[in-house]
Amino acid sequence: MPPTPVDVLVIGAGQAGLSAAYHLRRRGFVPLGDADADGSPTFLVVDADADPGGAWQHRWPTLLMGTVNGIHELPGYAVPPADPEAPSREVLPAYFAAYEDRYDLRVRRPVRVRAVRRPDDDPHGPLTIEAEDAGTPVSWSARYVINATGTWRKPFWPTYPGQGSFAGRQLHVHDYRSAEEFRGRRVVIVGAGVSAIQLLDEISRVTDTFWVSRTEPQWDATGFDTAARIQAIAGVEERVRQGLPPGSVVSVTGAHWSPWAQAAKDRGALVWHPMFTAVEPDGVRMPDGTLEPAEVILWATGFRADIAHLAPLGLRTAAGGVRVRDTRAIDEPRLFLIGYGPSQSTVGANRAGREAVRAIFRERVAAGV
Numbered sequence: 001m002p003p004t005p006v007d008v009l010v011i012g013a014g015q016a017g018l019s020a021a022y023h024l025r026r027r028g029f030v031p032l033g034d035a036d037a038d039g040s041p042t043f044l045v046v047d048a049d050a051d052p053g054g055a056w057q058h059r060w061p062t063l064l065m066g067t068v069n070g071i072h073e074l075p076g077y078a079v080p081p082a083d084p085e086a087p088s089r090e091v092l093p094a095y096f097a098a099y100e101d102r103y104d105l106r107v108r109r110p111v112r113v114r115a116v117r118r119p120d121d122d123p124h125g126p127l128t129i130e131a132e133d134a135g136t137p138v139s140w141s142a143r144y145v146i147n148a149t150g151t152w153r154k155p156f157w158p159t160y161p162g163q164g165s166f167a168g169r170q171l172h173v174h175d176y177r178s179a180e181e182f183r184g185r186r187v188v189i190v191g192a193g194v195s196a197i198q199l200l201d202e203i204s205r206v207t208d209t210f211w212v213s214r215t216e217p218q219w220d221a222t223g224f225d226t227a228a229r230i231q232a233i234a235g236v237e238e239r240v241r242q243g244l245p246p247g248s249v250v251s252v253t254g255a256h257w258s259p260w261a262q263a264a265k266d267r268g269a270l271v272w273h274p275m276f277t278a279v280e281p282d283g284v285r286m287p288d289g290t291l292e293p294a295e296v297i298l299w300a301t302g303f304r305a306d307i308a309h310l311a312p313l314g315l316r317t318a319a320g321g322v323r324v325r326d327t328r329a330i331d332e333p334r335l336f337l338i339g340y341g342p343s344q345s346t347v348g349a350n351r352a353g354r355e356a357v358r359a360i361f362r363e364r365v366a367a368g369v
Contacts, residue, residue: 003128003141006032006044008360010146011116011129011309013047013107014054015074016339017148018096019353021045021105022075027361031106041364044140046111046131048153052100053093055152060176062202063088067260074099075350110134116145116335117312127334143334144360147310148353150339151303158190158301161278162285168295174303179203182296186210188284190275191300192217194258197270199300201260204269210292212284214275220256305340327356336360 008024010017024043032044051057066084073079077099082091100107113131119141126141155174163170168185173195183206189196192213200211264270276284276292283294307322315322315331323330324337336359338352 001139003139004032005126005141007041007142008043008144008146009129009140009142010043010045010148011113012054012148012150012339013045013049013052013096013100013105013109014148014150014339014349016150016349016353017045017047017054017146018099018105019075019350020146020148020338020356021107021353022099022103023354023357025103025105027357031104041369045105045107046113046133047107047109048112048149050110051093052097052107053089054096055150056092056096057089058152058174059089060173060178061087061089062178063198065091067198075354077102108133111138113149113309115312116147116310144336145334146336146338146353146356147307148339148349149306149309151306154304154306155299156302156304157299160276163279165281166279166294166297167281168297170297170299173199173298173300176298179206182207185295186293187296187298188212188276188292188294189298189300191302192272193300193302196300197258197261197264199298200269201264203298204264204267209269210273210294211269211271212273212275216272216274219261307337307340310335326359327352328359 008029010020010024013021021043028040029043030040032042034040034042049057064084065082065086065088068088074096079092079095099105111131111133113129115130117128117130119125119128126143127145129140129142129145131138131140152174155172157172173191176199179199179202182203186208187203188210189200189203190212192215196211196213200209203209261270273292274287276286278285279297280291283291284297285291305322310322313329313332313335315329315335317323322337322340324340327336327338329335329337336356338356339349
């Protein structure tokens with residue numbers, strides 16, 4: 001069966017994908033298959049999850065609305081007031097679901113995109129998207145692809161000597177559920193980002209913790225306000241323009257004081273140690289040769305872009321990134337990457353969705369379509 005044609009296909013229905021869908025609606029695009037399309041350009045949003053909510057539905061239950069970092073509302077619809085003690089994994093997916101209904105975005109799920117390809121050498125022709133819809137092979141032919149797959153499905157695990165010999169439990173923050181799992185067990189927490197500090201604060205309330213990272217955080221007393229977020233986005237934008245891996249917010253701006261960081265400091269838990277050199281059955285070997293006992297190693301080491309399905313396009317640079325300028329892939333202008341690099345933040349995701357759609361709209365107008 002030939003691919004189903006669509007003008008714009010959006011991959012992913014997290015913050016960035018829903019922002020793009022909203023702006024497509026505003027520009028006159030209609031959902032694919034709309035009986036009242038009347039010649040209007042079409043769009044389709046596909047998402048790998050069975051339910052709305054993006055990565056929020058997978059967050060740990062103790063990540064509450066009062067402690068979640070940097071929620072930014074979706075365009076046109078404010079986040080409803082919520083109890084600060086309510087789990088974000090309950091409040092925000094419900095908000096996303098309401099948003100999809102409010103703007104009639106008709107997200108198709110669960111759809112796993114397997115590959116995005118060039119069907120021929122025509123640089124102006126459509127791209128082919130191969131996917132599975134609830135296990136059934138499907139394909140589309142799209143004039144533009146907006147990739148908004150984020151990072152949640154790609155947790156990053158560093159490799160250290162002896163890692164496989166550890167007799168205790170190792171887990172990534174991706175799989176964290178509750179500090180109670182570790183009560184009475186010594187936990188080594190690896191990482192210096194927001195999640196590492198949040199979980200250090202949480203776990204240190206119930207057991208002994210030992211915090212390590214590759215570089216010592218440089219604490220900024222100004223706090224992580226809107227200006228700091230904008231600065232972080234600008235720094236990561238420059239990296240992706242060069243085709244470098246996006247890097248983390250902390251690597252660009254340094255660490256900023258937060259309520260959980262201050263709480264951990266007040267209890268004496270916010271004590272940084274340099275990264276261990278090896279893992280042994282009973283703990284981690286430190287640079288000075290001492291062995292720090294451990295029963296759990298929690299890797300809060302971040303995530304990588306979930307873009308393996310774009311591999312057939314051959315866009316990876318030697319440095320490991322994709323060259324992107326103003327959300328558009330420099331080496332494949334039919335492709336936009338949002339929720340990648342600077343648009344991993346919620347405020348960046350909203351802006352990226354708007355910018356991608358604006359570029360598509362301008363191009364169509366210039367072409368007289």
